[in-house]
Amino acid sequence: MSVSENVSAKSRQLMTELQSAGLRLADPRAGAASRRGGAGPSDHKAVTVDGVTIMVPVHTSSAWNSPFVASEPDETGASALMRGTIPIASISFPKQPRFYAMQTLDGVPYSHIATLHSADVLATTVLQTCIRYESRRKTCKFCAIGQSLAAGRTIAHKTPEQLAEVARAAVLLDGVKHMVLTTGTPPTPDRGAQVLCESAFAIRAAVDLPIQAQCEPPDDDRWFERMKASGVDTLGMHLEAVTPGVRERIMPGKASVPLARYMNAFNAAVSVFGRGQVNTYILAGLGDSAAAILDASRELIATGVYPFVVPFVPISGTPLEDHPAPSPEFMKSVLIPLGAMLREAGMRSADIKAGCAKCGACSSLSSYEE
Ligand code: SF4
Numbered sequence: 001m002s003v004s005e006n007v008s009a010k011s012r013q014l015m016t017e018l019q020s021a022g023l024r025l026a027d028p029r030a031g032a033a034s035r036r037g038g039a040g041p042s043d044h045k046a047v048t049v050d051g052v053t054i055m056v057p058v059h060t061s062s063a064w065n066s067p068f069v070a071s072e073p074d075e076t077g078a079s080a081l082m083r084g085t086i087p088i089a090s091i092s093f094p095k096q097p098r099f100y101a102m103q104t105l106d107g108v109p110y111s112h113i114a115t116l117h118s119a120d121v122l123a124t125t126v127l128q129t130c131i132r133y134e135s136r137r138k139t140c141k142f143c144a145i146g147q148s149l150a151a152g153r154t155i156a157h158k159t160p161e162q163l164a165e166v167a168r169a170a171v172l173l174d175g176v177k178h179m180v181l182t183t184g185t186p187p188t189p190d191r192g193a194q195v196l197c198e199s200a201f202a203i204r205a206a207v208d209l210p211i212q213a214q215c216e217p218p219d220d221d222r223w224f225e226r227m228k229a230s231g232v233d234t235l236g237m238h239l240e241a242v243t244p245g246v247r248e249r250i251m252p253g254k255a256s257v258p259l260a261r262y263m264n265a266f267n268a269a270v271s272v273f274g275r276g277q278v279n280t281y282i283l284a285g286l287g288d289s290a291a292a293i294l295d296a297s298r299e300l301i302a303t304g305v306y307p308f309v310v311p312f313v314p315i316s317g318t319p320l321e322d323h324p325a326p327s328p329e330f331m332k333s334v335l336i337p338l339g340a341m342l343r344e345a346g347m348r349s350a351d352i353k354a355g356c357a358k359c360g361a362c363s364s365l366s367s368y369e370e
Pocket residue numbers: 040041055117118121123180355356357359360361362363
């Protein structure tokens with residue numbers, strides 16, 4: 001079930017609070033292995049609340065101080081969620097996917113090639129290296145793309161053949177419904193578009209699985225046509241922050257690509273992929289005001305881009321590990337009006353063919369579309 005379906009106001013409130021505060025686990029082994037490090041949001045565990053699976057921070061310093069505690073799961077996988085010592089809901093943890101037990105002929109575990117996100121999304125970082133990450137001065141301060149590589153939990157470059165093999169197994173064994181192909185930014189002007197095309201082409205030749213590709217705006221807008229022709233259904237180009245000062249402070253390397261280039265690229269991409277089939281991650285809590293996020297979202301929606309606003313999660317080992325996560329009140333001050341804007345524009349997470357804004361597990365935004 002997607003986040004937007006049949007979620008009561010009480011569950012929506014609980015999901016927003018859990019994603020801000022994080023969760024302490026009485027049994028850290030509960031459910032599928034959590035993501036530590038890697039590109040984008042990390043240090044989460046998939047948790048099912050009221051039939052909806054969301055990603056909740058569990059390894060962050062704010063999670064250690066969270067008022068929410070999950071009891072040890074019983075034999076059915078159900079766990080009592082407590083606020084302090086008071087049980088407030090029953091939750092469960094999606095099980096370890098079956099494809100994690102497999103490996104390629106040359107001995108690479110499938111879980112080092114792609115991972116299960118939420119309950120039914122296969123996700124991979126095709127290139128686990130990034131020009132932005134290679135310099136302390138330029139790195140995006142929230143990002144942990146190099147951590148999982150350094151820890152030997154992934155490989156630097158997933159080949160198209162490896163991705164196709166794992167995608168096929170994840171569909172057959174675990175019923176995954178769509179796939180996210182993200183990438184670190186290589187030092188080439190296409191910004192990774194070429195490698196995303198090659199990956200998508202191989203995956204679509206092996207299995208019928210909707211794909212979202214994610215990269216920085218490439219040098220040439222013709223890459224959008226090429227990505228579509230290779231089997232990419234939706235595109236993510238992630239602003240992360242929307243105010244120039246915040247962009248320069250939080251992601252000094254990536255901020256060298258001006259907002260105006262993102263807006264041009266969004267326009268061109270929407271004309272290829274369609275209205276609502278292009279999305280952008282915006283991390284709330286990095287310094288942008290609610291008004292700035294809402295102004296940017298209004299412009300994005302008018303362009304046909306779904307602004308996927310997600311609470312920032314301070315990942316251990318990054319320069320922002322001690323930066324506070326946004327409060328539930330701040331998130332609601334963004335998500336309630338943003339949900340209304342999306343509703344008015346007729347843009348719905350459920351209509352997106354693939355990717356983060358369809359999955360919706362990293363933000364309770366889609367529950368505010370109702
Ligand atoms: S929203 Fe994106 S990053 Fe978050 S769990 Fe879903 S696919 Fe993964």
